[in-house]
Amino acid sequence: MRFGFNFWLGAGLTALVILAGILAPWIAPFDPVLDADLMSSELPPDATFWFGTDAQGRDVYTRILYGAQISLTVGIVSQVINSMIGITLGMTAGYWGGWWDDLVNGLTNVMLAIPSLIFALAVMAVLGPGLPSLLIALGLTNWSWTCRIARSSTLSLKSQGYVQAAQTLGYGDLRIMFTQILPNMMGPILVMATLGMGSAVLSEAALSFLGLGIQPPFPSWGSMLTDARQLIQLAPWVAIFPGLAIFLSVLGFNLLGDGLRDSLDPHMRTRKP
C-alpha cells in the first residue's frame, strides 16, 4: 500500500501530539498546575517560558504539553465508543434489515438532525462537567456517520459470494458479521474514526471553552482559550499557542484520515501488473 504526502504530514503531526502527551511529565519544564507564580504572570515568550506565561504565571508550554493528554484521550476514547456503537447498529441493521433496519435508520436520521455539539451540551448538562462525562457525551453523539457507512458496506458485502458461502457452510449470523463482513469494511470505518478524532478534539475545546469540559486548574486547550479571552490584547500568546495546538492537531487527524482514505480506496490503488 502506498501513502501520499498528506498521509505522512498528518501522521507526523499526530505523532507529535501523541509524543507530547505521553512525554509531558518528563519534558515539561514546570508543573502545569502547581507552578503558579503571580509575580511572573503574563510574561511574553522568552528562554525560560518558551510560550510565555498566563494570568496565574503558569508556563503555557507546559500546559499545552499536558493539554495534549486530554485532547488525545478525548479524541481516541470518544471515537472508540462512537465506532463501537456505529458498527454494531449499522452492521446489524444492514445484515438483518426489516424493522430493526427501519429503527436504526430512524435513530440515525434523528441524530443527524440534532447538531452534535448541542446534543453533547445537553448530555453534559445532565451528567455535570468533567472528563468522564465529556467522554460519554462525545462518545454518544457522533456515531451516525459511522453507522451509515457500516450499514451501506454491510449491504454491499452481504451479496458477495463469500458471505453467501459462509451462510451455506453453516455459519451463524454473528460469526458471519465478525469474520466475513467486519474485516472487509474496516478501511472506511478507520478513516471515519480518524476524521472523527479531529472533530472530537474541536468539540472538547468548544465544551471546555464554554466551561463544561475539563475544570480548572487542569489544563485543556479549550479551557486555556477561555482563560485567555480577557487577555487577548494584553498577552496574545496565551491564546495563540493553545489555538495553534488545536489547529495543528485537528489538521493532523484530518490529513491522516484523508491519506488513509486515498490509499484504502481501490480506485486510487495502483494495480500490480
Place this chain on the structure above:
Amino acid sequence: MTAPLLQVDDLHVRFPISGGGLLGTGKRTLHAVNGLSFELAKGECLSIVGESGCGKSTTALSILGLQAPSEGMIRYRGQPLAGPGAPGRMQRAKAVQMVFQDPYASLNPRQSVRTSLAAPLRLHGVTATSEIEGRIEAMLKNVGLTPEQAARYPHEFSGGQRQRIGIARALILEPEIVLLDEPVSALDVSIRAQIINLLLDLQEKLGLSYLMISHDLSVVEHMSDRVLVMYFGEVVEEGGWREIFEAPAHPYTRRLIAAIPDPAAALDPAAKQDRFADLPQFAGRRFVSDGSTSPDVFTAPEGSELVEITPQHRVRFSVK
C-alpha cells in the same frame, strides 16, 4: 423404494414488490418460480438452463436455504430441507454446498486459503489440528493445488486457481449435493476446460451429485445427464441431454440452442437450420415467440402441464 437424494416438489417463490405509488398502493407480487418439481439422483448431473429472470438462481437459493419458498417442499433423502420442519444451517451445510460464479467475489480477501477451509471444519466439530491439516491438504490436492498454497491469500491466485479454491471450500464438509452456479462462465476460455474436467473428475471420484445452473448450453451439453429448461418461472421442457439437444421440442429450447454462437454452426448456417427441421412443433403457453416483449411475471401462469412425449422427455402444453 428409497427416497431420492433431492426432491423438489411444486416449488413456488413469490416476491412482494412495492411498485412505487404513495402509501404502497402499487404493491404487486412477482412470480419468480411457479410449481417447479424435479428429483436429483445420486451421482447425477442435472442442469437447469434458462436466461436471466427465469428463476433458476431463486431455485438454487431456496435449496441452499437462503430463500424461503412460498409454497412447496424441498426434501433431502426424504427429510424436509426447507419450509416447516427444516433443519438448521449446520445440518443443511453437510447436505448441500455451492460453487459460485465469480471467483473474485466468492473468496474473502482477508482470509488465507487455510482459514477459509479450516473455519467450516472447526464449526462442524473437527477440532484436532492434525485432522484439519490432513483434510485441507487432501482437499487441495483433489482440486489440483499444492498444500503449500494454503498459506496464501486470494489475491495471489489467478481466476482459475480461485475457482479451484471455491470448489475446495464447497467440498470440505463432504456434501452429497453440489450446486454449481455458472461455474465457468466468469473464467477465461482456456481455463474453462480445466475446471470442467476437474468437476467431472471430482464427481466420479467422490460420487457427487451436481445441480448446475447455467445459460451456457455447450457446457451444459458436455456435463449434464439431464436438463431442465426454464422460462419465466416454469419448466418448459425436461429430459435427458440427448433428447434436449438432439430432439428439442419446445420452441424456446430450440431458440436457445439456435442462439448459441457456435463456431462450426456459424460457418455453416445450413447445418444449424436443418438440424431441427423434421421435428414436430409444440406450442408453449406463456412463450412469446418473437421475443419482443416478456411475459407478465406479476400474474400467476394459466393452467398448463408437462406432458411426456417420449420416456423421460416432457414438454409444457396448455390444458384446453
Place this chain on the structure above:
Amino acid sequence: MTAPLLDIRGLRLGVAINRSTHHPLLKGVSFQIMPGEAYGLVGESGSGKSVTSLAVMGLLKKPLAISGGEILFKGQNLLSLSKREMRRLRGNRIAMIFQEPMTALNPLSTVGRQIAEMFVLHQGKSWSEAEKLAVEALGNVRVPNPDRRAKNYPHQMSGGLRQRVMIAMALACNPDLLIADEPTTALDVTVQAEVLRLIKELCAARGTAVLFISHDLGVIASVCQRVGVMYSGCLVEENETRALFADPKHEYTRGLLGALPRLGSRSEHGRQRLVDIDSIIADRSKLTETRFIAPRGAEGSQP
C-alpha cells in the same frame, strides 16, 4: 487493391508503473481493416485486445501510454491528431459500442434525445429534425414502437434494448468504422443472437467496417470475415475466419479451439475430457515467438 481503412503498424503501448519502469501491454501489433470488412480480435483477459480498441479511439488514460507505432485511419495517423481533431472524428467517422450500455448512456436523458444529439453535434441538424431522425434510427435497429421508445429513459429498457440504442447512436452518423468491445457479453444468449445479427446486417448494408473484440470464438465467427488471435500483447495468428477455424496454425489457437466444449460434439464422440490447453502448449513464455499471419485473399473468395 484498395487502401486499408484502418492500418495499425507496430503499435506498442504500456503502463507506466513509475518513472523508470514501463510494463508493456502491446508489443508491436499490426493489422489492417479494409473498408466494409468485419475484423475480429479474439483473446483472453490481459491479451491486449481492449487496449487496442481504446488506442484507436484515442481514449487511453494515464498511466496507459503509447510508446511506438502508428494508427493510420484513411491514411491519416491518428496519433498525431490534436484532441480537437480526434474529437471530431470520434462518434462521427469512428464509433464505439461497449459491453455495458447502461454505463455508456446518460441516465438523466431520454434515449431519443441522446441519439438526436449525435445528429446535432456531428451533422449540424436542428433539434426538431434530429429527433425525427432519432426515431428513424431506433426503427432501423428494430426497436419495436420507436416513437414511443424514444421517450424512454435508459433504466426503463432491458439490456438488449439498451444495446440497440447504443448501436443506433453509434451508427447515427454513418461512420466508416464501428468498434464493438464485447458488446454482447452482458446479454442473454437469445438476445445476444439478435444483437449480433443486427450488427452484422446493418454494417453490411451500410458498408461500415467493424473491429469486433471478444473472448468468445463463437461470437467472432458469426460476425467477422477475418480474425486476429491475441496473446499477451501480440497478434499470434491472423486468417480468414473459415480458414482459422478449419486449420488453426498456432498452438495457442489450437489450444483455445480444443478447450471449447462444442455443441453436438458429445453425441458424436461421447463425453470426453476437454483438451487442457496446457497439454498443447509446452511453454507459455515462448508462445509469442511464432506468428502465423495469412496473406489477404489467400483463400480466394470473400465470404
